Amino acid sequence: MNKADSDIxxxxxxxxxxxxxxxxxxxxxxxxxxxxxxxxxxxxxxTLGWNVTLFGEASGISIRTIQRHQxxxxxxxxxxxxxxLELARLSLISVSYFGSVNRWNDWLMTPHIQFNNDKPFSxxxxxxxxxxxxxxxxxxxxxxxx
Numbered sequence: 001m002n003k004a005d006s007d008i009x010x011x012x013x014x015x016x017x018x019x020x021x022x023x024x025x026x027x028x029x030x031x032x033x034x035x036x037x038x039x040x041x042x043x044x045x046x047t048l049g050w051n052v053t054l055f056g057e058a059s060g061i062s063i064r065t066i067q068r069h070q071x072x073x074x075x076x077x078x079x080x081x082x083x084x085l086e087l088a089r090l091s092l093i094s095v096s097y098f099g100s101v102n103r104w105n106d107w108l109m110t111p112h113i114q115f116n117n118d119k120p121f122s123x124x125x126x127x128x129x130x131x132x133x134x135x136x137x138x139x140x141x142x143x144x145x146x
Contacts, residue, residue, distance in 0.1 A: 005100040010088040014044040021092050028085065035075025036084045038066070044088060049101055059083050060125045090130050090137075097141045108133075 011021045015031045016039075045055040056063050061080055069076055076084065091104065098104045108121040114136055115123065123129025 005102075006096050008047060008092075008095060008101070010044060010047065010092045010095075011085070013047055014040050014084055014088040016040045021089075032078060032081045032085060034081075035077060036081040037075050038069040038073060041066075041076065041084055042070070044084070047101070048091060049105060058087060058121070058124045086127075086130055087124070090124075090134055093134060094137045097137050112136075 009021050011019055011023070011028075014036060016037055018031050019027045041055075045052070048055075050058065052063055052066060055061070056066060059080065060083060061076070065080075075081065091101075094104045094107075095101055098107060108124070109119050111117045111119055114120075114132075120129075120133050120136070124133060
């Protein structure tokens with residue numbers, strides 16, 4: 001990879017270049033309404049270094065559903081697409097803070113006191129869990145050990 005990890009625009013990857021991290025939120029809603037394409041979700045997953053199982057756990061999508069969408073090349077539905085875009089935005093913020101995809105993944109897989117000594121990854125599949133992860137990462141970026 002030629003670019004530094006912190007320069008990766010996960011929003012651009014997961015939307016097939018339809019939007020970027022700087023796009024208008026209304027454009028993001030249009031993409032969510034159309035649906036994230038399985039090939040773009042795969043590229044996003046591979047950029048993060050996640051296997052299909054890990055991606056399925058993070059997004060709440062069964063492996064069978066992922067495979068079905070890949071085979072038919074049908075976009076994911078509204079709720080799933082929204083979750084995938086939220087994961088992309090969270091990854092954008094987190095990789096920017098941690099400086100690399102590997103460090104972000106290491107942090108996600110390491111138990112932390114803020115998560116009752118569980119891994120942050122254990123809550124990433126929920127809206128509230130992603131909010132907590134984002135709040136903690138942003139707090140770390142501001143020098144707070146939340």
